[in-house]
Amino acid sequence: MLMGSRQLLGGKNVCQLANIGQSTNIVWHKSSVDKLARQELLQQKGCVIWITGLSGSGKSTLACALSRALYSRSKLSYILDGDNIRHGLNRNLSFKAEDRAENIRRIGEVAKLFADAGIICIASVISPYRKDRDACRAMLPVGDFIEVFMDVPLQICESRDPKGLYKLARAGKIKGFTGIDDPYEPPLNCEVTLQYNKNNCTSSPNDMAETVISYLEQKGFLQA
Ligand SMILES: Nc1ncnc2c1ncn2[C@@H]1O[C@H](COP(=O)(O)OS(=O)(=O)O)[C@@H](OP(=O)(O)O)[C@H]1O
Numbered sequence: 001m002l003m004g005s006r007q008l009l010g011g012k013n014v015c016q017l018a019n020i021g022q023s024t025n026i027v028w029h030k031s032s033v034d035k036l037a038r039q040e041l042l043q044q045k046g047c048v049i050w051i052t053g054l055s056g057s058g059k060s061t062l063a064c065a066l067s068r069a070l071y072s073r074s075k076l077s078y079i080l081d082g083d084n085i086r087h088g089l090n091r092n093l094s095f096k097a098e099d100r101a102e103n104i105r106r107i108g109e110v111a112k113l114f115a116d117a118g119i120i121c122i123a124s125v126i127s128p129y130r131k132d133r134d135a136c137r138a139m140l141p142v143g144d145f146i147e148v149f150m151d152v153p154l155q156i157c158e159s160r161d162p163k164g165l166y167k168l169a170r171a172g173k174i175k176g177f178t179g180i181d182d183p184y185e186p187p188l189n190c191e192v193t194l195q196y197n198k199n200n201c202t203s204s205p206n207d208m209a210e211t212v213i214s215y216l217e218q219k220g221f222l223q224a
Pocket residue numbers: 054055056059060081082083086095099100101103104124125126127128163165174175176177178182
């Protein structure tokens with residue numbers, strides 16, 4: 001795989017043509033304003049916060065709490081929520097393994113663009129397969145992919161069931177539902193784990209958001 005670029009050879013601007021996947025003879029165009037300049041403008045560093053977990057584990061709730069907490073600190077974020085992206089960009093994808101992989105790949109690529117724009121991109125998607133999440137991690141500079149695992153037992157997610165999907169899955173009306181008759185592979189080495197508290201007092205979404213914010217602060221993402 002060749003990355004196309006422009007080179008100055010003997011005073012002449014020569015294009016280097018590349019073939020990427022099915023795209024042939026393409027050229028990479030550099031932007032006139034670079035990532036560092038955008039980050040300076042925003043006073044933050046672009047990154048991807050990848051929230052993974054079962055349906056009902058609290059991904060979207062955390063994404064919203066986090067986005068709000070960042071906004072109150074004058075930090076710009078943007079949420080890519082699995083459910084929402086499937087209303088548009090990924091509306092042609094089903095829940096079979098290959099389509100879930102393509103769903104995650106596209107969201108990973110879009111998240112990478114947001115991070116390059118200097119934005120703190122929050123992806124909240126089940127992303128059940130480790131290799132698909134790892135492929136998204138590999139798209140970004142080391143350290144810029146922050147995997148957050150919503151470590152909530154299936155039994156709790158199922159008891160919440162805000163959309164009634166577990167009920168339908170148990171009744172056999174939805175096939176291939178994650179956690180019921182489709183796999184979920186928990187992360188082995190993620191940056192942040194948010195664990196359900198066995199004493200039945202879960203951390204509040206705001207407390208969870210603060211845990212993630214502490215990580216961002218510690219790693220220097222909240223300054224240029
Ligand atoms: N079969 C099956 N399995 C899992 N989830 C299902 C399924 N069918 C529909 N839904 C609804 O789709 C939401 C998950 O979409 P994602 O794009 O995050 O899924 S994935 O990452 O491609 O696995 C998920 O949203 P959340 O509950 O917010 O996780 C469900 O509402």
